[in-house]
Amino acid sequence: MRFTIEERDHLLQNLNHHQRAFLTDTMIRGRRTAFANAMAKQKGFHLPDDASFEEIEALLEDWIYVSTYDAGYVSHDLRCECGRPLRYQHRVEHKTTGEVKKFGIEHLKEHLGIDAAVVAAVKKGFDAIDYELDEILAKAASNWRLDPEFLQVDEIPSDIQTHLDHGLPLLERQIARLRDRRRKRVKPDLQQANVAPAYQNQAPRDLFEWQEMQQISTSDQAPQIPISDLFRLPDRLHKHVQHYLNRGIKSARIICELLIKEHGAPNARYITGKPHLFVPLCKHIENHHSDYNMKPLGADDRSYQK
Ligand SMILES: [Zn+2]
Known part of the structure; x- marks a missing residue:
């Protein structure tokens, strides 16, 4: 589901002020994370999936994403580096020199001089964020309701709780996480029981697994040098x-x-x-x-x- 800019504006108007502010903030944080992720990956960093932008940016030395400004219409007040008027203006800041650049997304490559692959990754990340906004707007417009069964979990993840607090629908990926937690809650014993035998038949993936294998099979083996x-x-x-x-x-x-x-x-x-x-x-x-x-x-x- 993709909305046009006009449709999106219209659907946003149907939400209350707090909901709109929350969604705007979520989008900016999402873009900031997507931008930092693309820059860090290009530099060869291996990142955990849920790293925050603060954490990823700590690894970077050049451009970091600051914010998006929305004039509400194409305006001469918001301009690209080349002077072109914009509705949406993206701002980045150079971490080392403090230089700030302002541009429309189409000129990301031209004005930042970054690699085409990074530009593509940033745009793909931004698109995914727009897509999720549309998912929420579509659900809100159709009076979507969550089956309360999904909330029968030990702990509701904080991002999901925030959606609920704002009276906003959940994303499919959030619902999938709740479903997953419920499944684990139903069968914890079964899952535990599966761990040990599986380890014995395979090479360790890394040191953590290797260590866990050592702990599982300590009893009848020669004494080992303490790993510490x-x-x-x-x-x-x-x-x-x-x-x-x-x-x-x-x-x-x-x-x-x-x-x-x-x-x-x-x-x-x-x-x-x-x-x-x-x-x-x-x-x-x-x-x-x-x-x-x-x-x-x-x-x-x-x-x-x-
Ligand atoms: Zn430009």
Whole structure:
């Protein structure tokens, strides 16, 4: 479902002020994340799926997305770098020099001088965000209601709760997550039981899995060198980890990338792209920063928050 700009304007008018403000803010944050993602991927960073723009931007040195301005109509008050009047003006800022550029999306490539592949990735990301806005507007217009059964989960994810608080419909991907949580809630024992045998028949994907395999099969084997001695986080990195946690960087994967980029930490990686540094880092944080709570983010990342 894609609406024209006129249709979208009309449907937005049917929402209340808080709903419109929330959707605008969500779109800008989404664009900021999509832009940072495209820039970071081009530089070869491997990012966890749910990294926030604050975290991704910490890895970048050049352009970061600031905001979108909407004049409501094509206006001479909002112009592209080349002088062309715009309705929607995008602004980016250079992280190192502080230079600000303002442009219409069609001239993203011309005025920023960035790679065509990055431009395509940014546009694709922006399109996906528009698509989700249209999904919400279409559902709101058809008086969409959520089946309350879906909310029978242990914890409603905060982004979903925010939609509910604003009286806005959920996206299909959010509903899929609720469905997934419900399934896990119904059969937790069954899923647990499946873990151990599966591990024994396959090579570990990375060090985390390898470690878990070791823990599962410790009983009747020769004593092993404690893994903590083999994989310690170098002392010289400790203060930098403290600094990143203080700055609110939550993702262990991102902290690894920052240690590699800014402090010359070893850049060896598993085939999955995960740095060898990952496990020592997690162990270090969990042993030395117990005021931070760990939350697993799938198999590939851990988040630490006070
Ligand atoms: Zn232009």
